[in-house]
Amino acid sequence: MRQVVATVISNEQLWGEHRVLGHLKFLGAWLIWLKCPEIASEAKPGQFIMVNCGEECLLPRPFSIHQVSDDGIALFYAVLVSGKGTSWLSRRKKGDTIKLPSPHPLGNGFSIVSSSKNLLLVAGGNGIAPLYFLAQDALKGKRSVTLLYGTADNKRRSIPPHIKLVSATEDGTVGHRGMITDILPDYINWADQVFACGPLPMYQAMAHMSELKNKPVQISLEVRMGCGLGVCYGCTVKTRNGLRQVCQDGPIFELDDVLWEELADGGV
Amino acid sequence: MKLSVQLAPKNKRGLLLANPVMTASGTFGWGTEYEHLFDIQRLGAIVGKGTTLKPREGNPQPRLAETPCGVLNAIGLQNIGVEAVIKEKAPIWAGWRVPVIVNIVGETVEEYASLARKLDGVGGIGGIEVNIGCPNIEAGGDEFGAHPDSAAAVTAAVRAATSLPVMVKLTPNTGDIVGVAQAVAEAGADALSLINTPRGIVIDIARRRPLLGNVRGGLSGPAIRPIAVYMVYSVAGAVKVPVVGIGGIASASDALEFIMAGASAVQVGTANFTNPSAPIEVLEGIEEFMAKEGVEDIAELIGAGRG
Numbered sequence: 346m347r348q349v350v351a352t353v354i355s356n357e358q359l360w361g362e363h364r365v366l367g368h369l370k371f372l373g374a375w376l377i378w379l380k381c382p383e384i385a386s387e388a389k390p391g392q393f394i395m396v397n398c399g400e401e402c403l404l405p406r407p408f409s410i411h412q413v414s415d416d417g418i419a420l421f422y423a424v425l426v427s428g429k430g431t432s433w434l435s436r437r438k439k440g441d442t443i444k445l446p447s448p449h450p451l452g453n454g455f456s457i458v459s460s461s462k463n464l465l466l467v468a469g470g471n472g473i474a475p476l477y478f479l480a481q482d483a484l485k486g487k488r489s490v491t492l493l494y495g496t497a498d499n500k501r502r503s504i505p506p507h508i509k510l511v512s513a514t515e516d517g518t519v520g521h522r523g524m525i526t527d528i529l530p531d532y533i534n535w536a537d538q539v540f541a542c543g544p545l546p547m548y549q550a551m552a553h554m555s556e557l558k559n560k561p562v563q564i565s566l567e568v569r570m571g572c573g574l575g576v577c578y579g580c581t582v583k584t585r586n587g588l589r590q591v592c593q594d595g596p597i598f599e600l601d602d603v604l605w606e607e608l609a610d611g612g613v
Numbered sequence: 614m615k616l617s618v619q620l621a622p623k624n625k626r627g628l629l630l631a632n633p634v635m636t637a638s639g640t641f642g643w644g645t646e647y648e649h650l651f652d653i654q655r656l657g658a659i660v661g662k663g664t665t666l667k668p669r670e671g672n673p674q675p676r677l678a679e680t681p682c683g684v685l686n687a688i689g690l691q692n693i694g695v696e697a698v699i700k701e702k703a704p705i706w707a708g709w710r711v712p713v714i715v716n717i718v719g720e721t722v723e724e725y726a727s728l729a730r731k732l733d734g735v736g737g738i739g740g741i742e743v744n745i746g747c748p749n750i751e752a753g754g755d756e757f758g759a760h761p762d763s764a765a766a767v768t769a770a771v772r773a774a775t776s777l778p779v780m781v782k783l784t785p786n787t788g789d790i791v792g793v794a795q796a797v798a799e800a801g802a803d804a805l806s807l808i809n810t811p812r813g814i815v816i817d818i819a820r821r822r823p824l825l826g827n828v829r830g831g832l833s834g835p836a837i838r839p840i841a842v843y844m845v846y847s848v849a850g851a852v853k854v855p856v857v858g859i860g861g862i863a864s865a866s867d868a869l870e871f872i873m874a875g876a877s878a879v880q881v882g883t884a885n886f887t888n889p890s891a892p893i894e895v896l897e898g899i900e901e902f903m904a905k906e907g908v909e910d911i912a913e914l915i916g917a918g919r920g
Contacts, residue, residue, distance in 0.1 A: 348888055397887050403834050404679050405887050429679075446889055447650065569677045571684070572886040574650075576642035578662075578691045579677040581670075588670055588691065608674070 348397075349445040353437045354378035354417055360501045366544075370426040374471065374501065375435050379443060382416040389454035390479035391540075391565060391597045394418070395573040397444040398430035405446050406430040407570045407592070409475035409542075411503075421474045421503055451573050452596050455479050455540055455563050457486070465536035466492045466508075467551075469525055469543020473503050475565050476542050480505040491532060495525025495543070526550040533560055541565070541600070545608065552605045562600035566591050583607045614903055615910040616896075618657070618877045620855045621740065621778035621803035628712065628740045628778040628803065630657035630878060633911060634868065634896040637859055637882030638663055638716035638742060638782070639688065643702045644709070650889045653711060655896065657878060660714045660742055661698070666724055668694035673826035678815040682861075683836030684883055685813045687827035690718055690747075695731050703737035712739030714780065718747045722757075722770045729774035741777050743767060743802075746784035746809040746831075758784035758809070761796035772801035780857065783807035785837075785844060794848040806857035806880065807848060808841045834883040835861035842874050849875025849916060863891055865898020872899075872911070873918025 361373035384394060388410050395405035412419035424431040437443060455475070457464065464483050466476045473494065483490050484507055491509040496502050499519035504510060512520025513528060521528050526547055533539070533556045541551060542565040551557055551564075568591050571577035575593035582589055584602045589595060621628035635658040641647060644659040653659065671691030678685040693701070698715060706713040715738055719725035725743060732738055745758035745767050757763045768781050781797045783790060785808040794805055810831025817824040841860025849856045855878070858871025863884035871879050884891040899911070908914060 348890065401681075402679065403682060403684055403883065403887065404677070444888075446887055449649075569675050571677050571686070572640075574642070574646050574886075574889065576640065576646045576662075577677070577686070577886060578639075578671060578688045579686065581676070581688075581691055582674065583670075 349381055349383065349448045350442045351379040351381040351445055353439055353441045353443060354380050355439055356435070356437050358435070359503060362501060372424040372426055374421065374423050374503070376411070376419055376421055376503070377434065377437065378414075378417050378419045380417045381445065383448055384445070384450050385413045385416055385418050388413050388418060388450040390482045391455035391475050392450040392452045393573075393596060394420075394450060395446050395570075396420075396430075396434065397446060399433040402430045402433065404571055405573065407451075407567075407573055409565065410450060411474050411477050412481065413478065421471070421477065423471045447573060451592060453594065455597050457483060457488075458538060458561070461537035462488055463535050463537045464488055464490050465532055465539045466490060467525060467529060467539060467541035467543065468492060468494045469547040470496055472542035472544070472547070472565070474542065476540065477503060477505045479540055480508050484508065491535070493525050493529060493532060524550075526554075530554060530556045533557060536560065538563070548600065548603070549605050551600055557600065563597050564600050564603070566596050566598055566603065614900065615912070616900070618855070618911060620780065620857065620878060622855070624778045624803045625776065626778060628658075628780075630712065632657040632896055632899075633872065633878035634892050634899070635660055635857065635878055635880045636885060636892055637880035638744065640882040640885045644711075644713060645705060647889055651893055654709060656711050656892055658712045658714055658739065660716055660880060661702070662692050663690050663716045663718045663744055664692050664695050664698050664728065665690060665718050666695055666728060668692065668697065675824060675826055678824045678830065680813070680815060680832065681836060683832050683834035685815055685825065685830040685832050686810070687825045687830035689827060695728055699731065699735050703735050705737070707737030709737075713737065714740040714742050716742040716744050716782070718744045719767070720747065721751055722766050725767050726770040726774040729771040729777070729779075733775040733777060738777065741771065741775060741779050742806060743771050743779060743781045744809065745781060746786065756784050756786055758793055759787045761789065761792045764793045765796040765800040768797045768800035768802050778803045780804040780806050782809055783844075783848070784809040785811045785840060790844050791847050791851045794852050798852040798854045802854060804855045804857060805848060805852065806859055808837070808844050808860050811837060811840065833861070835863065837861050838867060838870075842870050845871055845876050846874040846919065850919065862895065863888075865895050865902060868895045868899060869902060869914065870918070872914050873916065875916040875919060877915050
């Protein structure tokens with residue numbers, strides 16, 4: 346099996362920004378649709394793919410699958426000023442081809458328990474990436490989905506259709522003014538399962554939330570990856586169940602499995 | 614067209630490869646991880662992940678940093694330990710056509726010998742690659758492979774502990790690669806593979822600290838290729854045992870550089886991450902080159918580029 350060569354169907358900038366978060370400077374967010382039926386047909390929410398991002402990037406980059414269609418997948422990605430890979434990707438045009446090292450979607454993906462009726466999704470900023478797909482998939486199963494979505498403001502959002510949306514914005518332009526974790530405790534009772542994706546501080550706040558202690562919470566973890574195939578051991582993290590490869594055993598983990606205090610801020 | 618190469622001509626068991634394309638330790642897992650991606654049985658040999666006596670957890674994150682045409686890694690030898698390799702992996706390899714070579718790493722000479730002793734006679738193992746790029750705990754932390762005497766001591770101990778073919782993987786972190794190569798060959802190595810990763814550091818200037826959790830790492834990828842070709846060229850001219858070239862090989866032309874410099878075989882490493890079928894593409898490219906140039910036997914190319 347050779348690498349998959351996927352054709353770019355579209356690649357649009359969703360919004361621009363010159364935002365500084367700690368040491369990270371963002372240029373904005375993009376949505377790219379790739380034609381790759383073999384991956385689209387297999388993909389589960391929470392899984393990711395590796396993308397070869399041009400000659401200057403020796404290592405492929407991991408991206409969560411954001412949406413799927415009959416013959417393609419969409420990736421939602423933020424571009425960092427210092428991000429060689431994402432900058433390259435943002436310059437791809439319709440009709441360009443992109444190489445994907447593995448012909449299969451990678452990682453374990455979220456798992457919805459069949460008896461779960463009420464699903465609470467918690468997205469922090471760019472953490473919407475895998476949750477959009479999860480929201481769409483969950484709705485097919487006649488479940489009730491509530492998305493708690495925390496962003497900088499009301500402009501920079503990618504909102505999945507047909508779900509109940511609860512917003513928090515740092516500038517207060519819509520919803521709660523502040524962080525999404527401020528209002529999360531109010532919704533936990535309602536939820537049969539919680540699924541979250543966001544920056545490390547969001548997970549750390551959730552890990553300390555007493556309301557979440559007896560709730561099944563799945564989170565998507567991001568660390569620097571080399572191969573995506575479980576061979577390079579670049580993405581190992583410590584969990585309560587021992588060492589785990591984020592690319593193979595994850596990227597979805599139970600919130601309380603991860604040893605958050607051990608997890609370094611890798612500047613990903 | 615003859616592609617097969619014998620990497621251990623003086624060893625009773627021998628180490629016959631159907632072709633000169635191997636995969637490098639730490640970049641191909643145990644082989645099983647790539648089985649669903651392509652026919653790994655077509656490879657010349659597979660070298661397994663660095664294996665220690667006891668399981669190891671490895672280094673803290675971050676473990677990887679991309680550099681211009683390279684990758685700096687400090688995985689820290691995370692592995693399942695030799696007992697698990699023997700129990701869980703070797704039985705799978707026993708059913709394979711492609712030979713599997715186990716890469717061993719010790720912190721003392723006795724650890725290397727003990728590893729070799731445990732692997733001796735285990736079905737499914739075609740040979741041992743001895744990684745001497747590990748700090749010598751008993752002698753202040755220099756790599757065993759930094760000096761001819763410590764490199765030879767490890768080789769002799771492994772040689773005495775097993776009848777398996779022994780290939781010693783040389784580190785470039787020495788001032789005397791030829792002296793080390795000669796000492797290792799003299800001490801009984803059947804073959805030499807080189808180079809392991811040169812040491813490097815990346816500084817995260819925004820945080821004003823080393824980027825890797827372990828501070829320093831080993832550099833791989835095309836960035837090190839000319840250095841590796843130089844060292845293969847130098848070593849191949851100084852020893853009689855077969856030499857295996859490693860360092861930034863991603864295509865057939867890269868591999869042919871090493872072969873013409875004097876390598877009998879090559880290992881594909883970091884390229885496996887961007888393109889899992891890179892080793893097969895290297896093999897097919899070598900076959901095409903030979904067909905085009907009218908080369909009947911790969912042996913005609915080994916050392917053919919030496920000036």
